[in-house]
Amino acid sequence: MLVVDDEDDLRELLEITLLKMGLDVDSAADLRHARALLAGADYDLVLTDMRLPDGLGLELVREIASSGRNTPVAVVTAFGSAENAVVALKAGAFDYVTKPLQLDQLRMMVQSALKLNTAHSPAAAPEPADSRLKGSSTAMQALRAQIARLARSMAPIAITGESGSGKELAAREIHAQSSRADKPFIAVNCGAIPEALMEAEFFGYRKGAFTGAADERDGFFQAANGGTLMLDEVADLPLPMQVKLLRAIQERRVRKIGATAEEPVDVRIVSATHQNLARCVEEGKFRQDLFYRLNVIELSLPPLRDRLDDLPVLIEAILARLSAAGGQKAVLGPGVLDALRSYSFPGNVxxxxxxxxxxxxxxxxxxxxxxxxxxxxxKLADAPAGAPVAPALTEVPGLSTAAVPGAMPAPPGERMPPLPDLAVLPSNLPAYLERVEREIIVRALQETQYNRTQAAQLLGISFRQLRYQMQKLGIQEPEG
Structure with missing residues (x-):
């Protein structure tokens, strides 16, 4: 270890603590001496103060990061200087500790750094096939490379991406490649917790702290101690909870409801949201200080429509899982892959x-x-010749509108007339489309005397699809 600090007492305390952990320690009082030591030896961890007589410890962080070395660098910051810690993490620091030093936190940080070097040795490097993020497109290769770099740091990460793009998978991948891989990964959906229960769920509570607290319980922070805590949909946190969360992240200590003392926690925070957090800050829905604390490093996930080359690999993995669950092998028929490639997938993977x-x-x-x-x-029309394609709903032949309440009658044998132009847009589009779909199916059933097989053929869909839609829309056959 290399300790860089101009305070003799603090430098001596750090040396004694590290020596008791069985580690060899070199020390320097300024940047000049530290650079000389770094030129002649390789270290498993560099611990530097932010302010030194001949410059800032931040210079050392940047120099080591740009040198290509994998040496983790941690910084010592003054109490309450959260901004300095964020700047250091953005510059490439592995982690930070605050003054006055909490030796238990220092030991945990050093142990994490040692595990990091072991986990990222060449013999322990994970194979690409082990990645949870499937695909060989340029976007996915860049994403996996970025995750490999981020896994070496303890800096908070904000994962952004559209709904369904795999934000939790990315968070799990970061955890799996980090020095915390053998510790818990706890994922929390912030939008699913009632506001009145949030503090108890995050920080825990003591027995008798409130009515119904029959036993002491740990919160999410204690459950993730030593590991990673993922805050999914973090933009949904109410403002009062944001204040408490900010303090817990900055001080790395939490207080259970009903307790008088705080307890230290060692948790890496990974947050995720499909919303624009910067816009939420501008609108006053999200605290700016918490935004800067969570958004130290941003990881953006590409939507599926931007990596359609990955479809074959994704489909193979999904069908393998479905086949194993259902006990039946699943394969794609002609034209299916082309049809999927022509779709934009607003819901992504x-x-x-x-x-x-x-x-x-x-x-x-x-x-x-x-x-x-x-x-x-x-664009199902791009399917190969011979593949059945469902006709458009406005062009289903042979349907009459008899016995359908409110429908205009059409002569037998003629095509269904197209849907009328809407003078006023419907206020509830899903309900309007559901009503139209229901009327179409009822008309097909009436035209075929409720023969489902013929009705399905008339509509150009499979029998199973028709049965599924009838169940979903609550369409019943008349008795007798």
């Missing part, structure tokens, strides 16, 4: 999983065809 799971339920003998996908807006 999560929507792809849902589409394939639904299609497998509609499929015959596990063979998924284009009609089983039920994609809205995809």
């Amino acid at each position: 999560r929507e792809l999983e849902n589409v394939l799971e639904r299609a497998l339920a509609f499929s015959n003998d596990g063979v998924i065809d284009v009609n089983d996908l039920s994609l809205k807006g995809a």
Whole structure:
């Protein structure tokens, strides 16, 4: 270890603490001496004060980071100087400790640094195939490389990306490649916790702290101690809770409800949201100081539509999981991959999983065809010749509107008239589309005397799709 500090007493305390941990220690009182030591030896950790007689410890952080060395650098900051800690982490520091020194926190930080060097030795480097983030596109290769770098730091990370793009998978990947991989990973959906219970859920409570507190309970911070705490949908946190969370992150200490003393916690924070946090700050919905504390490093996930080359790998992994769960092998029929490539996937990978799971339920003998996908807006016309394509709802032949309340009658044998232009847009689009879909299916059933097989053929969908839609929309066959 290399300790760089101009205060003799503090430097001696650090040396004694590290020696008791069984470590060899070199020390320097200024940048000049520290640079000379670094030129002649390799260190497992450099611990430097922020303010030194001949410059800032931040210079040392940047020099080591730019030199290509994998040496972790931690900084010592004054109490309450959270801004300095954030600047150091952004510059490439591994972690930080605050004055007055808490020796238990110092020991935990040193142990994390030693584990980091072991975890990232060449023999222990993970194979690319082990990654939770599938795909070989340029975007995914860059993302995995960035995650490998971020895993070496203890800096808070803010993961941004559209809903369903894999933010939790990215957080788990960061944890798995870090020195904390053998410690807990706790993921919390901030939008799913009632505001009245948030403090108890995050920090825990003592027995008898409030009505119903029959036993002492740890919170999320204690459960993730030594590991990683992921705050999903962090933008949904109410402002009062944001204040308490900011203090816990800065001081690395929490107080249970009903307790009189704080307890130290060693937790790396990874936050995620599909919202624009900077805009939330401008609108007064999110505290600016908490934003800067969480957004030390930003990791942006690409949407699926920007990496459609990864579809084959993703589909293979999803179908393998579905096949194992259902005990039936699933394969893609002709034109299915082209149809999926023509779709924009607003719900990203999560929507792809849902589409394939639904299609497998509609499929015959596990063979998924284009009609089983039920994609809205995809260019299904690009499917190869011979593949059945569902007709548009406005062009279903042979449907009359008899016996449908409120529908205009159409002569038998003629095509269904197109939907009328809307003079006023519907106030509830999902409910309007559901009503239109229900009317179309009821008309098809009435035209075929409720013969589901014929009605499905008339609508250009599979029998299973028709049955699924009837159940979803609550369409019942008339008795007798």
